[in-house]
Amino acid sequence: MDTCRECGARALELVGQLQDQRALLQAQPGLVRIPLQGILQLGQELKPKSLDVRQEELGAIVDKEMAATSAAIEDAVRRIEDMMNQARHASSGVKLEVNERILNSCTDLMKAIRLLVTASTSLQKEIVESGRGAATQQEFYAKNSRWTEGLISASKAVGWGATQLVYVAPGRGAAGESADKVVLHTGKYEELIVCSHEIAASTAQLVAASKVKADKHSPHLSRLQECSRAVNEMAASVVASTRSGQEQIEDRGKCWGPGAAAGLGAGAQTLTHSPLAADTMDFSGLSLIKLKKQEMETQVRVLELEKTLEVERVRLGELRKQHYMLAGAVGTPGEEEPGRPSAAPRGGTSKKPPLAQKPSVAPRQDHQLDKKDGSYAAQLVNY
Incomplete structure (x- = not known):
């Protein structure tokens, strides 16, 4: 850095001499040549030996x-x-x-x-x-x-x-x-x-x-x-x-x-002993x-x-597969029957809650009455 600063200072001095007509004859280019040679020598020393x-x-x-x-x-x-x-x-x-x-x-x-x-x-x-x-x-x-x-x-x-x-x-x-x-x-x-x-x-x-x-x-x-x-x-x-x-x-x-x-x-x-942790990686000293x-x-x-x-x-994947198999085999076929009516109201019974709540009428008869009411109403309209 010192050599570069010296070279820059000598270059500015030479430029000033070249711009001055009175000092033009006294300009000395050798003042710039010496620090330039020093920079070249330093560059040769820094060059890899290979x-x-x-x-x-x-x-x-x-x-x-x-x-x-x-x-x-x-x-x-x-x-x-x-x-x-x-x-x-x-x-x-x-x-x-x-x-x-x-x-x-x-x-x-x-x-x-x-x-x-x-x-x-x-x-x-x-x-x-x-x-x-x-x-x-x-x-x-x-x-x-x-x-x-x-x-x-x-x-x-x-x-x-x-x-x-x-x-x-x-x-x-x-x-x-x-x-x-x-x-x-x-x-x-x-x-x-x-x-x-x-x-x-x-x-x-x-x-x-x-x-x-x-x-x-x-x-x-x-x-x-x-x-x-x-x-x-x-x-x-x-x-x-x-x-x-x-x-x-x-x-x-x-x-x-x-x-x-x-x-x-x-x-x-590797997960526990990897050197590439959060530490700063410094490769400057490696060949x-x-x-x-x-x-x-x-x-x-x-x-x-x-x-x-x-x-x-x-x-x-194998653990999940085994989990699903065990979950499906927890209950026997006889134990799975009580669970079916709980899923049935979601599809059919929820549409007609009043009919399902009548205590004196069986669900199958309600279904038949629905059909009869529908056919009877159709006959009245046609008549």
């Missing part, structure tokens, strides 16, 4: 991130195969069926992402070759730095999402959300669903960043769009297999230990990765609450 990249390094970073994404996907596929072998030895019956279904859908998703990354790489090479002209590949990336940074960010997001879906790094323990935790009975189904949605969003970001400069008639672009649709379908398959497996386990009344019990009862725990992790954790809690709400609604 963005402090020289233009000539952008091309190398793109290739590095795409290679890292491919490696993360290959590692995820191998991890799924190991998890499949562990599940076959450690579980059987319904649990094995659910594990295999979930892991197979995760494998298909990883394969679809791998094809999408390959198609994206081919499209990027086509864009660079058609647009760089006489410039080198590094110069093209440097010239289109915003587009390049978008590719880098999207590639990181895809690789991170694949890692979160299936991989738990050594030493991280139970900190990672993944299919591995679900199969090992320490995770929640909602975590797997959130990771699948996150991967679909990350791949959509990669597709959008890749086709910004692409020719709309490019075969590589068509291939990329086909791979994107396949990724969305596979992500939906992971979500569907996860939810069906969760319902199947709950219907059978079986649990996988403390992790599954926590998954089934997470809604009530990008921590913010993303908290965002995914919040999505998990939302799914848990929705599941709990759905279960409670079903329970409420």
